[in-house]
Amino acid sequence: MSNSQGIDIACLPVAAALASLGSRAEGLGAGEAARRQGEFGPNRVEEARREPVWIALAREFSHFFALILWLAAILALFAEYYEPGQGMLELGLAIIGVIVVNGLFSFFQAYRAERALAALRGLLPQRVEMLRDGQTVTLPAADTVPGDVLLLGEGDLVPADCRLIEAWGIRANLATLTGESLPKARSAEPDESADPLAAHNILLAGTTIVSGECRALAYATGMRTEFGRIAHLTQTAGETESPLQREIRRVSRIVAAIAAGLGVVFFVIGYAIGLPFWANFMFAIGIIVANVPEGLLPTVTLSLALATQRMARRNALVRHLPAVETLGSATVILTDKTGTLTQNRMSVRELYLAGRHHLAAERWPRAEDARLREVARCCHSLKFPDGQPSGDPMEIALWQFAGPLPAAAQPIGQIAFEAERKRMSVVTRDASGASALWCKGAPETVLPLCSGWLDGATSRPLDDEALARFRLAQNDMADRGLRVLALAWKAVTEGGPAQESGLELCGLVALEDPLRPDVHEAVTRCLAAGVRVVMVTGDHPHTAVALAREIGMVRGEAPRVLTGEQVRHLSAAQLQLALDAPEILFARVTAEQKMIIVQAMQHKGEIVAVTGDGVNDAPALRTADVGIAMGLSGTDVAREAADIVLLDDHFATIVNAIEEGRAVYENIRKFLTYILTSNVPEIVPYLAFVLLRIPLPLTVIQILAVDLGTDLLPALALGAERPHADTMRHPPRRRGERLLSWPLLARAYLFLGPLEALAAMAAFFFVLSGAGWEYGAELARNDPLYLQATTACLAAIVLAQVANLFACRDPLLPAWRLSVRHNPLLLVALAAELGLLLAIAYTPLGNRLFGTAPLPLAVWLYAAPYAVLLLLAEEARKWLCRRLPGNGAGAASRG
Numbered sequence: 001m002s003n004s005q006g007i008d009i010a011c012l013p014v015a016a017a018l019a020s021l022g023s024r025a026e027g028l029g030a031g032e033a034a035r036r037q038g039e040f041g042p043n044r045v046e047e048a049r050r051e052p053v054w055i056a057l058a059r060e061f062s063h064f065f066a067l068i069l070w071l072a073a074i075l076a077l078f079a080e081y082y083e084p085g086q087g088m089l090e091l092g093l094a095i096i097g098v099i100v101v102n103g104l105f106s107f108f109q110a111y112r113a114e115r116a117l118a119a120l121r122g123l124l125p126q127r128v129e130m131l132r133d134g135q136t137v138t139l140p141a142a143d144t145v146p147g148d149v150l151l152l153g154e155g156d157l158v159p160a161d162c163r164l165i166e167a168w169g170i171r172a173n174l175a176t177l178t179g180e181s182l183p184k185a186r187s188a189e190p191d192e193s194a195d196p197l198a199a200h201n202i203l204l205a206g207t208t209i210v211s212g213e214c215r216a217l218a219y220a221t222g223m224r225t226e227f228g229r230i231a232h233l234t235q236t237a238g239e240t241e242s243p244l245q246r247e248i249r250r251v252s253r254i255v256a257a258i259a260a261g262l263g264v265v266f267f268v269i270g271y272a273i274g275l276p277f278w279a280n281f282m283f284a285i286g287i288i289v290a291n292v293p294e295g296l297l298p299t300v301t302l303s304l305a306l307a308t309q310r311m312a313r314r315n316a317l318v319r320h321l322p323a324v325e326t327l328g329s330a331t332v333i334l335t336d337k338t339g340t341l342t343q344n345r346m347s348v349r350e351l352y353l354a355g356r357h358h359l360a361a362e363r364w365p366r367a368e369d370a371r372l373r374e375v376a377r378c379c380h381s382l383k384f385p386d387g388q389p390s391g392d393p394m395e396i397a398l399w400q401f402a403g404p405l406p407a408a409a410q411p412i413g414q415i416a417f418e419a420e421r422k423r424m425s426v427v428t429r430d431a432s433g434a435s436a437l438w439c440k441g442a443p444e445t446v447l448p449l450c451s452g453w454l455d456g457a458t459s460r461p462l463d464d465e466a467l468a469r470f471r472l473a474q475n476d477m478a479d480r481g482l483r484v485l486a487l488a489w490k491a492v493t494e495g496g497p498a499q500e501s502g503l504e505l506c507g508l509v510a511l512e513d514p515l516r517p518d519v520h521e522a523v524t525r526c527l528a529a530g531v532r533v534v535m536v537t538g539d540h541p542h543t544a545v546a547l548a549r550e551i552g553m554v555r556g557e558a559p560r561v562l563t564g565e566q567v568r569h570l571s572a573a574q575l576q577l578a579l580d581a582p583e584i585l586f587a588r589v590t591a592e593q594k595m596i597i598v599q600a601m602q603h604k605g606e607i608v609a610v611t612g613d614g615v616n617d618a619p620a621l622r623t624a625d626v627g628i629a630m631g632l633s634g635t636d637v638a639r640e641a642a643d644i645v646l647l648d649d650h651f652a653t654i655v656n657a658i659e660e661g662r663a664v665y666e667n668i669r670k671f672l673t674y675i676l677t678s679n680v681p682e683i684v685p686y687l688a689f690v691l692l693r694i695p696l697p698l699t700v701i702q703i704l705a706v707d708l709g710t711d712l713l714p715a716l717a718l719g720a721e722r723p724h725a726d727t728m729r730h731p732p733r734r735r736g737e738r739l740l741s742w743p744l745l746a747r748a749y750l751f752l753g754p755l756e757a758l759a760a761m762a763a764f765f766f767v768l769s770g771a772g773w774e775y776g777a778e779l780a781r782n783d784p785l786y787l788q789a790t791t792a793c794l795a796a797i798v799l800a801q802v803a804n805l806f807a808c809r810d811p812l813l814p815a816w817r818l819s820v821r822h823n824p825l826l827l828v829a830l831a832a833e834l835g836l837l838l839a840i841a842y843t844p845l846g847n848r849l850f851g852t853a854p855l856p857l858a859v860w861l862y863a864a865p866y867a868v869l870l871l872l873a874e875e876a877r878k879w880l881c882r883r884l885p886g887n888g889a890g891a892a893s894r895g
Contacts (some may be wrong), residue, residue, distance in 0.1 A: 009219050010191045010199040014165045017217055021484045023147035025165070025215075027131030036145035041161055043144040043221040045231045060103035065252035065297055068098050068259075072292045075285045076560070076700075081548060084283055090849075091700050094708055102298045129216075144218050145704030152203070153213040154383070154391065161214035162203040164188040169212035169381065169424070175338065175636060176206050176615045177226060178538035178590070183210040183392055187418060206615060210392045211381050212416065230591045232642055233619035240787055244325040244665070247739035249298065251672070254740055257263060259291035261456045262683070265603045267298065278662055285698060286686050293675045293707060296304035300668060305720025307664045310720075315647040316657040317631065323643035325668070326626045328661020330531060331732050332601055333654065334594075334620070339613045339633040340651055342513040346375075347396035349482060349514070352473040353507030354455050360401060360509075368456040372506035375487040377402035378409060378810075379426045379438035380696050381416070394483070397511055398440070409436065413498055419444060427498045435492040439500055443474045443508060446486035453505040462505060481546025482510035508852040520551045522652035530731025531658065532606075534584060536594055541587040547584055559583035562592045575600045591616040598623045606733070611646075611654065612638050628654060655728070663723035665733065671715035672740060673800070674808045678706055680753025681760040681797045688761065695786055697764040697793045704848050705840060710833045711799045712806045717829035721809065722822050747877075752807070755873060756800040760867030763796035764789050766862050767855075787853035791841050795855060796863040798837045802830065803867040807874040812882055814875055 009017050018024055026037070028696060060066070075484035083629040104403035128141045129151040136151060138220040143157040144150070150162060164170065164186055171183040186200055191200040203209075203216055205227040222228055263284040270280035301321065308318035316326055338344055348360040355367050376398040389396045409428035412435070417424035423441020430436075439446060447470060453462045460466065470486075477484050488503035526533050533553050537544050541561045548554035560581040567575065567589060578584065579600060594610075598620050603607045610617070610624035618641040623628030629642035639645050639800040646653045685697035767789040773779070779786040805826070806815040820826050842854050 009163045009217075010193060010202055012163075013190055014188060015221075018281050021147040021217065021219060023149065023217060025149065026134035027149040028147050029133050031141075033145055033148065036147060037143065040140040040145055040221055040224075044142050044158070044665040045505055046225060052336050057103075057107050058105045061099060062253075064249050064256075066099055066103065068252055068292060069095050069297065072273060072288065073099070074727070075288060078686060079282050079285045081130035082278060088285075088700055093705050094591075094704050098298060098708065102301055127816050128156075146219055146221060146223055146586045148218040149326075149560070151213075152209050152216055154208045154209055154211050157755065158203045158205055158207050158209065158216075161216050161227075164201045164203065164214050164216050166215040167201075167212065167418075168214065169418065170203075170214045171212060171417065172203055172319060173208040173210050174204070176208075177204055177230070178614075178616060185417060185422070187215070187420060189420070193576045200489065211395075229616065230615055230619060231637075233592060233595060234622055244322045244329075244668075244739075246424060250738065251296075251740040253414070254745075255293065255296075258553075259288045261493060262291055263288035266687065266690070268862050273691070275690065283686065283690050285681060287545075287814055291679055291683060293570045293679060296672070296675055299675065299712065299715040301669055303667060303671065304664065306720050306787050307660055307667075309328075310603045311644075311657050312647075312661050314656045314660065315650070316660075317645040317647055317654045318643070319645065320643045323626045325661050325664045326607065327609055327628075327644065327654075327657050328659075328663070328665055329732050330607050330626060330658060330661075332606045333526065333609045333611065334534050334536045334601070334624070335611045335651065336545065336597060336617060337474055337535055337539055338513060339630055339649060340545065340611050341519050341551060344513060344613075344633050344649075346483075346511050347394045348397055348401040348509055349516050349581055350477060350510040351507055352470070352477070352510075355469060357473065369507065371454055371489060371510070372487050373402040375438045375440060375489055376509065377507055378411070378436075379440045379487070381414065381424070381426075386614045391749050392783070394485075394511060394606050394792065398509065400483075401509075415498075415500065417441075423497070423500070424501055424702065427492060433494075435498075436496070437490050437492050437500070437503075439488045439499050439503055440485050443470070443484055443486040444702055446488055446503070447471075447505065449500050450486075450488050450503045450505040454507070459504060465482070468880045470505070470508065477508070477510040479542060479546065481540075481543035481550075482512050485509050485511070511867070515547070515551060516652075518652040520651075522655045523551050523553050525655045525728050526658075529655075529658065529728040534586070535587055536586040536597060536610075536620075536852055538589060539587060541585070544587045554583050556580040556583050559585055561585045561587060563587050564589035567593045567596065572600065572603075576604055579604060581730065591619050594620040608655070611651070612642075613649075614638060617641075628657075647656040659723045661730075662727050664719075664723065665739070667719045667721050669739060669744060670721065670808045670810075673811075674715055674718055674804055675707075675711060676745070676748035677752040677756060677803055677804055677808075678711055678797060680749055681757040682706065684757040685764070685793060693776070695789070697761060697790060698797075699790060699851055702790060702794045702852070705794065707835075708796060709840075710836050711801060713829035713832045714801065714826075717823060718805070718808055720823060720825045747811075752804060752870065752874065753763070753876065755866075756797055756804070759796040759800045759863060759870070760793045762866060763792040763863045767792045767859060770858075781851070784853055787847070787851060788855060788859075790865065791852040791855055792859045794850075794852065795837060795841065796861065796866060798833060799860075799867040800835060800870050803871040805830065805833075807871055810878075812878055814876055814878060815871065 009020060011881070012020060044411045073092045073095040076088040076095065080088035080092060114401045126141055127138055127212060128144060129138050129146070131149040131151065144160045149165070150159070152158065165188055167186060167188045170186040186203060188201055191199040192202050205225040223232060266287050266318065267284035270283050275283065282581055304324050305320040307324045308321065311318055311324065312318045324810055336342060351358045351369060351372065353372055374482065380391070380395040380399055382388070382389045382395050382399060389399050411426050411428040412429050413427035415425040421441070422445045423439060425437055425439040427435060427437050434624065439449070447467065450462050452459050453466055474484050487506045488510055489501050489506060492498050523533055534549055535544055535553060541563060544560060545554065545561060548559065560578065560583065562578060564586070565588065567586065575596070589597070598608050598610055602625070608624045609628060610620045611628045612618070612621050613630035615635055615637045620643040621629060621638060626644060627642040628646060629638040629646045631639065631645045631647045632649045643844060682698060682703045688694055689696040741844055768785065771785050773785065809815060809818050840850050841852055847853060
């Protein structure tokens with residue numbers, strides 16, 4: 001059954017509604033219910049077909065960069081097969097190890113456990129009371145079929161989409177489906193509304209009965225319910241590739257093109273100078289393998305994992321690693337109102353009594369509002385399990401606002417709240433036997449019942465002038481997004497009828513869902529950072545605009561407000577054009593409309609972050625570039641659909657997470673520069689070996705020692721750099737800005753890399769010439785002189801990388817301006833890098849594994865100045881760049 005049936009059945013009288021489903025007031029017969037169970041199936045959310053776990057795991061080993069590494073490993077193993085003993089076996093196995101470890105790590109970090117289905121089921125009740133053959137029975141909710149008559153009361157979860165056939169004071173909390181913060185009154189009268197979410201005689205699956213009792217006719221079950229439709233949207237919403245994933249794919253292609261291009265070029269050169277085919281082919285393989293940064297993949301993964309730990313310390317739990325950087329590049333945040341910007345609880349904010357507005361800050365009754373607080377304390381339908389109020393959040397707020405009364409009167413009767421009356425009354429009797437009627441409700445229904453009003457302790461007639469003042473106060477508070485109630489009372493004479501007439505108006509009470517205290521500052525930081533914040537809520541447009549003004553989201557006179565109904569009638573092009581408004585809000589939107597708004601933003605080139613806590617938010621959370629769910633107040637469905645979960649539900653935490661995300665992108669660029677720089681001194685020895693006919697200055701296994709050994713921790717340390725102080729004072733990076741840009745490649749390959757290559761070759765020749773080696777002389781692979789010379793080449797590269805570690809901390813700021821105290825991992829990485837180098841050079845195991853020999857002190861003293869030269873040259877480059885227009889101010893502010 002579709003939503004159209006919900007619309008049709010809402011229009012019908014009760015008898016016609018029962019007849020339309022072949023049911024009756026006594027419920028279905030057991031036989032008919034069993035037949036319908038077979039036809040319509042169990043009342044549960046069905047699971048959409050999901051990708052098998054093995055495919056998700058296999059994808060971690062088959063993305064583009066992993067394929068490059070597989071190719072490098074295969075080439076290395078082929079070279080080992082053709083020419084054993086050159087270290088290619090160790091290189092091939094090490095690269096395979098990198099692929100496997102990284103793939104497993106990424107899988108267990110980023111794999112989304114598809115528990116949205118279980119979470120959806122958890123929101124539906126497990127058992128429900130219903131009528132079968134006129135008898136009340138309690139059955140599993142899964143046994144509910146269309147035509148069943150359900151018996152629901154306060155605290156019950158609704159198991160199916162239902163049409164009310166009898167209702168006594170029913171109010172339902174629709175927040176999980178609509179996002180509205182206030183419960184809605186429901187009745188059994190026919191309703192002509194075209195929207196089942198708005199029809200006052202419809203109860204939807206997954207919502208909660210806040211107060212009252214009812215009999216309801218189930219007309220849609222399982223996936224045919226509104227709840228099931230949202231579940232289907234959530235399950236089928238496609239995964240979005242993050243900006244970082246797109247950039248890593250692009251980096252992989254560039255690296256592959258460079259490696260393959262250099263391999264081909266130097267194969268041609270080798271052929272031109274007369275190298276034998278197989279020797280030339282092995283040479284080309286060495287060039288390709290040397291150009292593949294094997295450490296890049298684990299460094300990116302571990303860097304993102306470190307960022308998730310930092311974000312967790314700031315109360316943002318990252319479920320999918322790429323979401324860390326995606327949030328940093330977000331240009332728009334579509335935020336829910338209830339529970340995200342507000343505290344998701346009702347409280348009394350303002351009073352209008354005795355002709356004046358008062359803030360409701362004072363807790364205890366004063367002379368002028370004592371009677372109003374009596375109404376608030378006595379007029380309710382709350383229950384008190386364990387001494388604490390339970391029921392309608394609005395009634396709880398009024399009860400708490402009233403404070404304790406000197407002598408509580410006992411309720412002896414009640415005129416229940418109904419949707420048509422929009423008010424309720426309670427009759428009480430105190431210890432002296434005096435009775436009173438206490439009434440609260442919408443001002444438009446309570447004020448006509450009043451003949452007087454309280455001015456402090458004085459009763460005055462409610463004439464047209466006084467009535468106009470109360471109406472003006474009501475409109476003023478309503479325009480500010482507050483929920484306004486009128487509170488009135490009258491004494492009831494002994495034996496007299498308790499009628500809602502001749503009441504005395506005590507005043508007006510305005511309630512709100514209070515703002516979170518740090519929201520205004522967080523929104524201001526977003527705007528300063530160039531991130532647009534747009535509210536998308538299920539609440540009333542007036543409430544949305546008033547709150548948006550209060551937090552600074554809206555500052556102009558006339559923001560554009562689109563309701564869900566208006567969005568439904570807009571074409572895709574019209575909606576995209578509407579989004580050009582400088583200030584825009586969305587109110588009364590459904591789950592599908594929220595998802596459409598997200599898609600329209602994405603089509604405009606925005607990187608969209610979406611916040612949400614309800615079932616209705618799940619499809620948008622899945623569709624967004626990054627979905628952010630509330631950890632405390634959010635539903636399991638929202639949390640499972642999201643990429644990031646806020647552990648404290650604070651909007652300000654999103655801003656902190658954006659800051660961390662922006663730092664991640666910059667940090668990846670830093671360690672990309674660092675890692676790619678060492679590629680050049682790894683390639684140059686091969687070129688010199690072939691072109692200059694000298695002994696190979698750096699072996700394949702020593703290249704591996706750099707890429708997967710000495711470089712790994714320093715690169716991770718660069719990935720752990722903290723955000724700069726001015727990170728949130730700049731707009732998000734341009735959508736077309738590349739992670740691996742030409743300036744970055746030029747800095748690594750044409751400036752820093754050649755300086756390291758110079759150091760490496762100089763150290764190699766320093767050892768050879770010191771031992772009397774002459775050009776053209778052959779050296780055996782196990783010759784102590786050759787082992788020492790290659791060790792010197794390796795040591796010079798690592799020492800230069802030590803200097804490069806500090807040079808890469810910022811592309812503009814001098815190294816001495818950046819305190820090491822802000823990143824303790826730098827010192828750990830530095831110690832590990834030098835410790836590993838010393839182990840390679842001076843331990844028997846290191847000498848055997850890496851083909852090295854101990855170095856005398858003179859070699860270290862010779863190589864160290866080259867590292868200093870690299871740092872000084874880089875500082876000179878930064879100094880020149882800071883003097884270019886547009887660079888100086890940014891560098892100064894970051895310092």
